[in-house]
Amino acid sequence: MTKANSLIFLLNFILTSFAWAQERNPYVILISLDGYRHDYTERFRPENISRFIQGGTAAHSLIPSFPSKTFPNHYSIATGMKPENHGLVNNAFYEPEKDQTYVINDRSIVEDGYWYGGTPLWVLAEQNDIKAASYFFVGTEAPVQGLQPSYFYNYDGKISNLTRISKVFEWLQLPEEERPRLITLYFSDMDDVGHRYGPNNNEELKKKITKLDRELGALFEGLKSFDEEINIFIVSDHGMTNVPRENLLNLDHITEKVKARVINNGALAHLYLDNPLEIEEIYLKLNAVEGPFKVAKIKDKDYYQNTETYGNRLGDLLILPDLGFYLATSQDMVKYQNRAAMFKTNEFGEHGYSPKYKDMHGIFYANGPDIKNSHKIPSFENFHVYPLICKILGLPIPDSIDGKLEILEHILENDTN
Numbered sequence: 001m002t003k004a005n006s007l008i009f010l011l012n013f014i015l016t017s018f019a020w021a022q023e024r025n026p027y028v029i030l031i032s033l034d035g036y037r038h039d040y041t042e043r044f045r046p047e048n049i050s051r052f053i054q055g056g057t058a059a060h061s062l063i064p065s066f067p068s069k070t071f072p073n074h075y076s077i078a079t080g081m082k083p084e085n086h087g088l089v090n091n092a093f094y095e096p097e098k099d100q101t102y103v104i105n106d107r108s109i110v111e112d113g114y115w116y117g118g119t120p121l122w123v124l125a126e127q128n129d130i131k132a133a134s135y136f137f138v139g140t141e142a143p144v145q146g147l148q149p150s151y152f153y154n155y156d157g158k159i160s161n162l163t164r165i166s167k168v169f170e171w172l173q174l175p176e177e178e179r180p181r182l183i184t185l186y187f188s189d190m191d192d193v194g195h196r197y198g199p200n201n202n203e204e205l206k207k208k209i210t211k212l213d214r215e216l217g218a219l220f221e222g223l224k225s226f227d228e229e230i231n232i233f234i235v236s237d238h239g240m241t242n243v244p245r246e247n248l249l250n251l252d253h254i255t256e257k258v259k260a261r262v263i264n265n266g267a268l269a270h271l272y273l274d275n276p277l278e279i280e281e282i283y284l285k286l287n288a289v290e291g292p293f294k295v296a297k298i299k300d301k302d303y304y305q306n307t308e309t310y311g312n313r314l315g316d317l318l319i320l321p322d323l324g325f326y327l328a329t330s331q332d333m334v335k336y337q338n339r340a341a342m343f344k345t346n347e348f349g350e351h352g353y354s355p356k357y358k359d360m361h362g363i364f365y366a367n368g369p370d371i372k373n374s375h376k377i378p379s380f381e382n383f384h385v386y387p388l389i390c391k392i393l394g395l396p397i398p399d400s401i402d403g404k405l406e407i408l409e410h411i412l413e414n415d416t417n
Helices: 003-021 040-044 047-054 070-079 121-127 161-172 189-197 202-223 251-255 275-289 330-340 382-393
Strands: 027-033 057-059 093-094 100-103 130-135 182-187 229-235 241-242 248-250 260-264 270-273 293-296 317-321 326-328 347-350 364-367 376-378
Touching: 027 202, 040 057, 047 202, 047 364, 057 229, 057 270, 070 121, 070 260, 070 382, 093 161, 093 260, 093 270, 100 161, 100 229, 100 251, 100 330, 121 241, 121 382, 130 161, 161 182, 161 202, 161 330, 189 202, 189 347, 202 229, 251 260, 251 270, 251 317, 270 275, 275 293, 293 347, 317 326, 326 330, 326 376
Parallel strands: 027 182, 027 229, 057 376, 130 182, 248 326
Antiparallel strands: 057 364, 093 100, 229 364, 241 347, 260 270, 270 317, 293 317
């Protein structure tokens, strides 16, 4: 082939590829099943989820970021960044610069864009003229970089799953110029039942997953009527482990002689010392207290590797109970006792522990025209989902993210690379 012919061939290839990219308008629906542990599908064999997996790609498990809590991990999936890089370092934490504590049940805080770093998928989509929609997902209720999805709802757990699903069908019937090509959905069912009864209560888990599976089946079936290239991703933010009632640790007793602001999240507590110069003394004092827990210094970077960007939010020390033990204040100890009596169980479920524990792992399932079917892949960290969705939607992948396209690119059916 002559140089001239080679140049013509290359030019034609580039133009054809560009035209193909322009003509294709794939859609992505990202579904979070909060608290859906990595082994639930194998244990309970839900019909529609199992069929979804058979026709697509499934990971052995989805590894959460530390801590394995709901808000930091949803936002890691949404931004492709670890919590210490996107700012939501836990479900609750103190921000010295604002002299305010982030808590997930305070609407004024949750809807304040100050707390959210990175570029969530819906923001990236809107920045690139792709409309996004959300029926709940962490971060969508706040303007991040001044943007939110074109369509979104503030969280209300009373809204039924079927109402959320029917809204997806409505969005997909909008005129093309108004129609979202990125949609996020959130379902809390498995987290709710897991917390209430623990992940070993097969009877209660089976009832809940069967109902959820029927509802997802309605979504899958309804999407078949749309003549669009719709790729569906099902993920979960974390797993769940069993905590017997006798494994509650009284945090007030552990920290009673420490001068610090203590922000508790059960599977870990952040300590913001009144005098950071006393860290060595307090570290030794806390480690001298006997119990199934350990104390770690934030500066040692054993749990949060980047302590610079949002270091103030991390505090000085972490108290970390062993797996299956849980920190509770004296007031919360009473609440847990009452809850156990109400639901007639001596055990409940919790999460937030290190991702090194398999109980904390969630799920990753994908299905659609761009996804390989009957494909199994190893476990991977959840922030790698972001660049794959970017690629499918034709969005630029930010340089600042932790996620790497090469981790999941191989699951694409027709990878142009």
